[in-house]
Amino acid sequence: MDLYTISSNFLFAAFILYLIGTLFFGATIGQKRQQNIKSKSSKIAISITILGFTAHLSYFIIRWFASGHAPVSNMFEFIAFFGMMLILGFIIIYFIYRETVLGLFALPIAILIIGYGSMFPREISPLVPSLQSYWLKIHVTTAATGEAILSISFVAGLVYLIAKVDQTVRSKHTTWLEIVMFFIFATAAFIIVTTTFEAMNYQSVFTQELNESVRDIEYHLPALIEPNSSELKTEGAFSTGLEAPEWMRGDEAGSKLNTLIWSLLAGFVLYGLTRLILRKRVAAAIQPKLSRINLDKIDEIIYRSVAIGFPVFTLGALIFASIWAQEAWGRFWGWDPKEVWALVTWLFYAAFLHLRLGAGWHGEKSAWLAVIGFTIIMINLIVVNLILAGLHSYA
Amino acid sequence: MKKVKCECGHINHEGTVLCEACGKPIEENQHIDNNDKNKLLNMRYDGSARRSQTKKRTIVDKTWAFFSSVKVGVWLIALTLIAAALGTLYPQEQFKQSRLPSSQFYEQEYGITGKIFYQLGFHNLYSSWWFITLVALIGISLVICSIDRVIPLHRALKNQKPKRHEIFVKRQRFFSETEGVSDKDREMLIQNLKNRRYKVREEDGHILAEKNRFSRWGPYVNHIGLIIILVASILRMFDFMHTEDYVWVREGETKVVPTTDQQYYIKNEKFIYEVYDRNDERFQEALKNEEFDVPSNFQTNAVVYKVKEEVIPGQEPELEEVTRGEIRLNHPLKFDGYSAYQSGTQLRSEYETISFSIKNSDGQDVGDFNFKPNVDKRKYELKDGYNVVVTDYYPQFEITEEGPSSSSKFPRNPGIIFEVNGPNGHSERYFYLNEDIVALSEDQQFNVNLEDTKLITASGLTIKKDFSLPVFLVGAIIFMIGVAQGLYWHHRRVWLHPTGNKVLFAGHTNKNWYGLKNEIEQALEGTNINMVNDQQEKF
Ligand code: HEM
Numbered sequence: 010m011d012l013y014t015i016s017s018n019f020l021f022a023a024f025i026l027y028l029i030g031t032l033f034f035g036a037t038i039g040q041k042r043q044q045n046i047k048s049k050s051s052k053i054a055i056s057i058t059i060l061g062f063t064a065h066l067s068y069f070i071i072r073w074f075a076s077g078h079a080p081v082s083n084m085f086e087f088i089a090f091f092g093m094m095l096i097l098g099f100i101i102i103y104f105i106y107r108e109t110v111l112g113l114f115a116l117p118i119a120i121l122i123i124g125y126g127s128m129f130p131r132e133i134s135p136l137v138p139s140l141q142s143y144w145l146k147i148h149v150t151t152a153a154t155g156e157a158i159l160s161i162s163f164v165a166g167l168v169y170l171i172a173k174v175d176q177t178v179r180s181k182h183t184t185w186l187e188i189v190m191f192f193i194f195a196t197a198a199f200i201i202v203t204t205t206f207e208a209m210n211y212q213s214v215f216t217q218e219l220n221e222s223v224r225d226i227e228y229h230l231p232a233l234i235e236p237n238s239s240e241l242k243t244e245g246a247f248s249t250g251l252e253a254p255e256w257m258r259g260d261e262a263g264s265k266l267n268t269l270i271w272s273l274l275a276g277f278v279l280y281g282l283t284r285l286i287l288r289k290r291v292a293a294a295i296q297p298k299l300s301r302i303n304l305d306k307i308d309e310i311i312y313r314s315v316a317i318g319f320p321v322f323t324l325g326a327l328i329f330a331s332i333w334a335q336e337a338w339g340r341f342w343g344w345d346p347k348e349v350w351a352l353v354t355w356l357f358y359a360a361f362l363h364l365r366l367g368a369g370w371h372g373e374k375s376a377w378l379a380v381i382g383f384t385i386i387m388i389n390l391i392v393v394n395l396i397l398a399g400l401h402s403y404a
Numbered sequence: 405m406k407k408v409k410c411e412c413g414h415i416n417h418e419g420t421v422l423c424e425a426c427g428k429p430i431e432e433n434q435h436i437d438n439n440d441k442n443k444l445l446n447m448r449y450d451g452s453a454r455r456s457q458t459k460k461r462t463i464v465d466k467t468w469a470f471f472s473s474v475k476v477g478v479w480l481i482a483l484t485l486i487a488a489a490l491g492t493l494y495p496q497e498q499f500k501q502s503r504l505p506s507s508q509f510y511e512q513e514y515g516i517t518g519k520i521f522y523q524l525g526f527h528n529l530y531s532s533w534w535f536i537t538l539v540a541l542i543g544i545s546l547v548i549c550s551i552d553r554v555i556p557l558h559r560a561l562k563n564q565k566p567k568r569h570e571i572f573v574k575r576q577r578f579f580s581e582t583e584g585v586s587d588k589d590r591e592m593l594i595q596n597l598k599n600r601r602y603k604v605r606e607e608d609g610h611i612l613a614e615k616n617r618f619s620r621w622g623p624y625v626n627h628i629g630l631i632i633i634l635v636a637s638i639l640r641m642f643d644f645m646h647t648e649d650y651v652w653v654r655e656g657e658t659k660v661v662p663t664t665d666q667q668y669y670i671k672n673e674k675f676i677y678e679v680y681d682r683n684d685e686r687f688q689e690a691l692k693n694e695e696f697d698v699p700s701n702f703q704t705n706a707v708v709y710k711v712k713e714e715v716i717p718g719q720e721p722e723l724e725e726v727t728r729g730e731i732r733l734n735h736p737l738k739f740d741g742y743s744a745y746q747s748g749t750q751l752r753s754e755y756e757t758i759s760f761s762i763k764n765s766d767g768q769d770v771g772d773f774n775f776k777p778n779v780d781k782r783k784y785e786l787k788d789g790y791n792v793v794v795t796d797y798y799p800q801f802e803i804t805e806e807g808p809s810s811s812s813k814f815p816r817n818p819g820i821i822f823e824v825n826g827p828n829g830h831s832e833r834y835f836y837l838n839e840d841i842v843a844l845s846e847d848q849q850f851n852v853n854l855e856d857t858k859l860i861t862a863s864g865l866t867i868k869k870d871f872s873l874p875v876f877l878v879g880a881i882i883f884m885i886g887v888a889q890g891l892y893w894h895h896r897r898v899w900l901h902p903t904g905n906k907v908l909f910a911g912h913t914n915k916n917w918y919g920l921k922n923e924i925e926q927a928l929e930g931t932n933i934n935m936v937n938d939q940q941e942k943f
Pocket of ligand 1: 448473476478542626889890
């Protein structure tokens with residue numbers, strides 16, 4: 010086995026361990042808190058999580074050896090690292106607050122994140138000259154660590170909201186919470202759909218004429234929507250015949266839109282089935298299981314993870330990023346979309362801190378802010394990279 | 405100024421909510437922090453008098469109060485954040501990568517929303533007056549809010565006495581009452597607190613234990629850092645702090661370094677372009693799918709010269725080498741406060757030499773000539789009395805309505821018309837374009853062949869001088885110190901207040917109550933003192 014394969018196996022092992030860990034964390038809820046600290050299942054759960062993290066770290070180190078550079082240089086590597094730091098953040102918070110219920114949410118979210126990242130090309134790619142700087146590794150790893158710690162506040166916020174939001178009547182709050190749930194389902198659906206068709210080796214090719222040049226476009230999912238002004242080349246392949254709107258001209262705009270539609274549709278199916286089975290809102294179904302948690306403590310975790318994550322994020326995403334940009338391009342700040350969204354994230358969490366301290370936004374309000382903050386982080390990771398691609402465009 | 409004297413003897417400033425020394429609420433000011441409606445005291449800024457809360461008469465007072473409000477600060481931050489995000493909807497003008505003028509580009513590319521984006525001026529959002537105003541308002545707010553709080557807070561923390569008023573102790577969030585506390589309990593408590601690095605002060609049996617007071621200054625330190633950064637960005641607008649320009653230097657060429665008052669010259673000795681080996685084991689998988697080679701290095705080997713003496717107009721300046729080195733992406737070359745960055749390349753895009761060989765009518769070789777577009781020489785002597793004269797030269801050849809012409813002065817696609825003259829007066833005309841030679845004269849006797857062409861790379865260098873960088877760096881470091889100080893440490897205090905046969909015990913922290921509770925639990929271990937209740941939960 011070569012190093013690359015070994016490292017990939019470690020990542021897979023981590024993935025499985027996190028799944029098992031989730032089950033054990035699931036077994037801890039509902040128990041009384043005091044028992045639960047000592048209870049066997051929480052001990053097993055955190056041990057498995059730590060083991061998973063060790064496997065994850067091994068993946069990282071071995072891949073570093075294999076490629077000769079820190080594996081944070083494309084979408085897959087970056088997301089895998091982000092997931093790893095999310096787990097690390099959880100482990101640290103666990104040992105401060107001993108809140109097992111957090112694991113029940115943190116682990117699945119990490120699993121989804123790692124799974125999502127694995128849908129991008131996984132080969133080891135060489136570093137283009139602009140990325141050949143040790144400041145890059147320092148910048149990317151610190152920024153991702155900061156984002157991961159900030160994401161813990163989202164995990165805690167989600168727990169808080171599921172436990173707190175009044176589910177007896179329908180309200181704005183229940184609706185928004187279900188929307189958050191839906192996006193979690195849609196991410197899972199994206200992974201399932203992509204993996205399924207990948208396993209089937211599904212491929213169809215379209216030819217597109219643009220500006221008098223003809224190019225081939227590959228689809229790896231059946232075409233619910235074709236690239237704009239294109240024709241199906243693969244005989245017998247499925248296509249609805251619908252076309253992407255004209256303004257979507259990018260190389261992969263059609264295929265990305267197609268993937269998005271697939272994910273949303275499959276997400277609806279998954280979410281719909283779950284609701285049919287549960288016969289109530291997803292959050293309402295989870296709520297009774299969280300009846301015993303100490304909401305004040307969860308609230309404290311929301312704040313604490315922002316308080317810890319904010320300086321780390323500032324250092325990585327703004328200061329180290331500027332130093333690197335200065336070395337690479339001679340300009341420490343250039344208003345490219347990735348930079349702007351780092352600034353937006355930073356301003357947002359600054360507002361979060363001020364609202365909490367100055368306007369007394371605790372509890373539910375803080376929890377909602379944590380959800381919005383995570384949304385901004387995800388926008389920066391996904392939307393900006395895939396759609397608004399600036400200088401930093403990965404993958 | 406009106407002063408308020410407390411019963412403990414301390415003289416407080418007008419508008420003080422809690423006596424700086426003993427903490428007793430000052431009756432008529434309780435509305436300021438809403439203490440009259442609350443069981444618990446509002447401990448922010450320790451109840452010290454803040455200008456913004458005290459004076460509300462003149463326009464200056466009102467402006468001051470406006471900018472020192474956190475609510476206003478958060479609004480400014482939120483507006484800036486939203487504006488910044490909006491600007492990424494479509495590319496900013498500098499990133500648009502299209503030859504179309506902006507007035508057409510946004511509409512053509514993105515339709516009606518693009519047109520609106522352009523018309524609102526969002527294509528230059530970050531340099532628009534209103535965006536800059538927003539940022540400036542944040543700056544003003546930062547200065548005012550910090551001054552408003554830091555001075556009074558400093559006074560209150562400096563003057564606080566271990567002996568507090570009973571009301572102050574009772575109305576803390578963490579509070580307990582215990583009867584029958586022995587001296588041993590007290591000693592134990594003090595020892596426990598000292599073990600946890602609390603600073604313990606005593607006065608008439610009253611105890612104040614405090615730790616991490618310095619963390620209270622965190623926000624102000626970080627705000628000062630931010631202010632320094634904003635000041636740096638103002639300084640950067642001036643030429644003495646920051647200049648920037650761009651220069652193309654061809655291989656072998658020496659150019660004046662712009663922005664240096666003609667004082668420096670830079671020579672491109674050689675340009676190196678490298679790509680990844682497709683057979684590299686590590687990257688095979690990834691490179692298999694790449695249509696083009698993946699570059700691994702762009703590098704200019706450069707020499708920097710400085711002009712030695714006063715330059716006499718019309719004369720070549722005398723140059724002295726200052727430094728030489730490799731300029732690569734991520735590795736600028738630095739000299740005397742300037743930095744040269746590898747910013748662009750026109751890879752092998754211009755002709756340095758085009759070599760021809762010529763045979764006469766007998767098939768005999770009469771010599772070669774090397775046409776160098778960038779060298780002024782236009783006449784070449786060959787053997788046996790033959791010569792070549794270049795009559796027309798178009799660096800970047802194109803045909804327009806007026807005939808042949810050149811679209812630039814760079815030899816990217818040279819067109820050359822030249823005459824070959826024999827010793828006996830016979831002359832023929834040829835046209836060279838695109839590695840091809842066309843004879844223009846009829847009845848052709850000579851034989852002209854293209855031997856070789858040599859292409860060179862033009863290297864694009866950004867030349868920067870930026871003395872504002874250290875100021876930014878200092879601001880950033882101060883900011884980080886302040887944030888860490890305020891967020892990783894917490895100011896914790898506990899008070900022990902004997903009264904009659906009882907002992908009152910209270911605790912306060914500016915954040916992380918969970919941590920304080922744990923610490924109090926540990927500090928009370930082995931003593932008879934009751935664990936504190938969280939009075940907030942109760943009320
Ligand atoms: C981008 C801009 C800003 C950043 C990054 C920033 C950062 C911070 C941070 C990290 C804290 C500490 C928060 C905590 O301990 O939880 C803080 C506190 C504070 N900030 Fe800012 N700030 C900014 C702008 C402002 C503005 C415009 C105001 C104006 C009103 C302001 C007023 C305050 C106040 C009053 C505190 C609380 C101090 C205390 O109660 O101890 N900040 N700031």
